[in-house]
Every structure is written in structure tokens, then in C-alpha cells.
Amino acid sequence: MDRKHKGRLWEGIFVAGCLALCVTGCKVERPDTVLSDQQMADVLYDYHVAKAMGEVLPGGQNYKKELYVQSVFAKHGITEAQFDSSMVWFARYPEPLTKIYEQVNKRLKNERDIIDDLIALRDNKPKDTRPGDSIDVWAWQKIYRLTGVPLNNKILFTRPSDANFQERDTLVWSVRFRFPQGRADSLRAPVMAMEISYEKDTIVSGMLTAKSDGVKTIKLWADTLGAIKEINGFIYYPTQRVEQDMVADHISLMRYHAKDSIRTATAESPKIPAPDAGTKNPAKTDSITKNTRKDTPAPGTIRRRPSGNRKKIELPQPSDTGHNGIRKTSSR
Numbered sequence: 001m002d003r004k005h006k007g008r009l010w011e012g013i014f015v016a017g018c019l020a021l022c023v024t025g026c027k028v029e030r031p032d033t034v035l036s037d038q039q040m041a042d043v044l045y046d047y048h049v050a051k052a053m054g055e056v057l058p059g060g061q062n063y064k065k066e067l068y069v070q071s072v073f074a075k076h077g078i079t080e081a082q083f084d085s086s087m088v089w090f091a092r093y094p095e096p097l098t099k100i101y102e103q104v105n106k107r108l109k110n111e112r113d114i115i116d117d118l119i120a121l122r123d124n125k126p127k128d129t130r131p132g133d134s135i136d137v138w139a140w141q142k143i144y145r146l147t148g149v150p151l152n153n154k155i156l157f158t159r160p161s162d163a164n165f166q167e168r169d170t171l172v173w174s175v176r177f178r179f180p181q182g183r184a185d186s187l188r189a190p191v192m193a194m195e196i197s198y199e200k201d202t203i204v205s206g207m208l209t210a211k212s213d214g215v216k217t218i219k220l221w222a223d224t225l226g227a228i229k230e231i232n233g234f235i236y237y238p239t240q241r242v243e244q245d246m247v248a249d250h251i252s253l254m255r256y257h258a259k260d261s262i263r264t265a266t267a268e269s270p271k272i273p274a275p276d277a278g279t280k281n282p283a284k285t286d287s288i289t290k291n292t293r294k295d296t297p298a299p300g301t302i303r304r305r306p307s308g309n310r311k312k313i314e315l316p317q318p319s320d321t322g323h324n325g326i327r328k329t330s331s332r
Contacts, residue, residue, distance in 0.1 A: 035086040039076070041100045043083060045107050046072040128162045133257045135164070143249035146190070146237040155235040155248065161228045168258035170221040171196060171231055176250040177210040184211050188240055190248075194218045194233035198225040215250065223262055 035043065050072050054065030073080055090097040116127045126139030137159060144155050173194050177184075184190060195205035202225045206218040218233075231253070237246055 031089065033082060033085060034089045035078070035082070037096055037100055040086060040090065041103045043072065043076050043078065044100065045104050046075060047083075048104065048108065126159055129164045129255070131164045133259070135255050136252050137255045138251055138253040140251075142251050143247065144235075144251075146235070146246045146248065147243070148188075148237050148239045148246075150239075153237045153239070157231075157233050159231040159253065161230060165228050165255070166257050167227050168221065168223050168262075169228060170219065170256040170258065172217060172219045172252075172254045172256070173233060174215055174217045174250070174252050174254070175210075175235065175248050176215045178213050178247040178249070180244055182213050184246070185240060185242075185244070186211060188238040190235055190237040190246060192216055192218065192233075192235050194220060194231065196220050196222070196231050197229040198222065199227045199229055200225055221258075223258075 047069065050068035051065075054062075054068050057064055070080075073083060090100070119127070126137075129135055129137045139159070140157060146153055146155070171194070173192075175192060177190065189209045189211045191207065191209055193205065193207035195203050197203050202222075204220050204222050204225070206220055208216055208218060210216050233253075235248060
């Protein structure tokens with residue numbers, strides 16, 4: 001290797017060494033008194049929950065706000081001064097603090113969803129549906145076992161609409177039925193029905209009978225009835241002559257948004273163009289009002305019916321079979 005190439009090699013090594021020293025020198029050192037990222041995330045999560053709980057206290061219990069916050073510090077074994085100094089240090093370096101708050105927000109959102117589910121179970125009302133074109137809006141358990149006994153012979157549901165429902169939505173309710181023998185008693189087979197109530201006080205419904213194992217589906221929609229108010233449905237399993245349980249599982253209630261558009265006709269009727277003055281064949285007009293027949297009598301005259309062979313229609317008497325008919329006969 002010549003001297004020129006050796007010089008360039010040493011220059012590259014020197015530049016790389018300088019960059020490594022700069023990176024090492026710019027690395028932020030965290031004091032021992034500052035909480036780690038995971039510790040800070042855990043403390044901030046409980047801290048914001050405590051703050052939210054304090055905001056809903058009655059007026060005479062405001063003193064509990066401070067107790068809630070202090071309980072967070074006691075839970076994590078830190079002092080308020082250590083928490084404040086850690087917040088000051090993280091405020092100088094927003095990048096790690098941003099990642100910490102992303103983690104905290106994700107945990108808060110998950111907890112909110114769990115609380116919404118618990119409230120829905122307590123009030124026996126489903127929570128709001130998720131937005132989207134194809135969403136399963138079934139909010140109850142996915143499997144049921146019915147015996148036909150009066151206290152265990154039906155499944156009922158009511159799904160009110162929310163802001164995520166749209167006009168012309170299609171609802172598809174699917175249930176898989178399973179019988180011990182593969183088939184149900186034809187006279188006592190379970191009945192599945194669903195109806196959609198619209199804002200114009202109109203109902204669209206569908207019903208079927210499940211006589212054998214398999215998935216049964218009811219699909220309902222409407223294009224011109226407006227917004228959906230609520231969806232109701234049920235499965236009824238009659239009392240059996242021979243005890244036979246039935247299982248309904250894989251239950252889903254899919255909601256599909258309409259992606260096409262509906263064409264509406266205009267109220268104005270088409271206009272007939274006026275005839276041109278110089279044309280020999282003007283535009284056709286109403287033949288009833290403009291054209292007259294040659295044999296039309298003048299007003300006030302009496303027209304006699306022409307004589308000759310005429311046909312008359314006779315109405316026969318009812319037959320013994322219970323059918324009435326009309327037949328034509330000719331007379332000469």
C-alpha cells in the first residue's frame with residue numbers, strides 16, 4: 001500500500017474515533033434519584049387515576065384528593081419530592097417522557113374498555129359499537145345451552161343503535177345450532193327471529209326454523225327507511241317430548257355499511273318540444289283531444305246501435321263445485 005492510501009486510511013480512522021467520542025460524550029446520564037422509565041410509567045398511571053377519582057368527589061370530601069395522591073407514592077415506595085425531581089428531569093428530555101405517556105395512555109384506554117364492559121353487564125345494555133364497515137356488534141356471550149324448560153328455553157337480545165350505525169346498514173345474524181342426534185323434532189324445532197326498527201316507525205323482520213345441525217343466518221336491510229333505531233331478536237326452544245338439550249354457539253351479528261348509492265328520479269316530467277313553424281310534420285300531440293273520428297256524431301244527436309248478429313254474455317249460476325265462472329255464448 002502506498003503512502004497516499006495509508007494517509008487516507010488513517011484520516012478515516014481518526015474521523016470515526018472522533019464521532020464515537022462525541023456520541024459517548026452526548027449520552028445523557030440519569031441521576032440515581034430519578035425513576036426509571038418503567039417505574040415512572042407505573043407511577044404516572046396510578047397518579048392520573050387518583051387525580052380522576054378526586055375530581056368526582058362530593059364537595060364535602062375534597063380533602064380526600066390529597067390522600068389519593070399520597071397513597072400512590074406510598075404504593076410505589078417513593079416520596080413526593082422524588083416524584084417531582086423525576087418529572088423535572090424528564091421534562092428536559094421529552095423523548096423518553098413521550099414514550100412513557102404513550103404506554104400510560106394505552107393502559108388507561110384498556111382499563112376504560114374493561115370498565116365499559118362491566119357497566120354494560122350491570123345495566124344489561126351493550127356498550128357502543130366500534131366504527132368500521134364490517135363489524136361484529138354482538139355484545140353477549142357466544143355460546144348458550146337450552147333445555148326447553150321454561151326458565152331455560154329462549155335467548156333474547158336488544159341492540160340499540162349508536163353513532164356508528166348508518167342508514168342502509170345490512171345486519172346479518174348467524175348462529176350455529178347443535179343437537180345430540182343431529183336433528184331436532186320437526187314439530188318442536190327451535191325458532192330464530194330478528195327485526196330492525198327504523199326511525200319512520202317501520203319494522204323489517206325475518207324468521208326461520210332450525211331443524212338440523214348447522215349455521216343458520218338471517219340477513220336484513222332497507223334502502224329507504226332511514227336510520228336504524230334498534231335491533232331485536234330471539235331464539236325460542238319449545239318444550240321437548242323427549243328431553244334433548246340444544247347448543248347455540250358461534251353467534252355473531254355483523255353490521256355492513258352500504259358502499260353503493262341510490263339513484264332517485266326527479267319530480268319534473270319530460271317536456272315535449274314545440275313543433276317548428278316551417279316543418280310539414282309537427283311533433284305529435286294528444287290524439288284524444290286533437291284527432292276526431294269520421295263517424296263521431298254531432299253533439300245532441302242520438303246514435304242507434306247497428307242491427308245484426310250480436311254477442312251477449314251470460315252469467316251462469318254457481319256450480320256444485322263452488323266455483324263461479326263467466327262464459328261467452330253467441331246468439332244468432
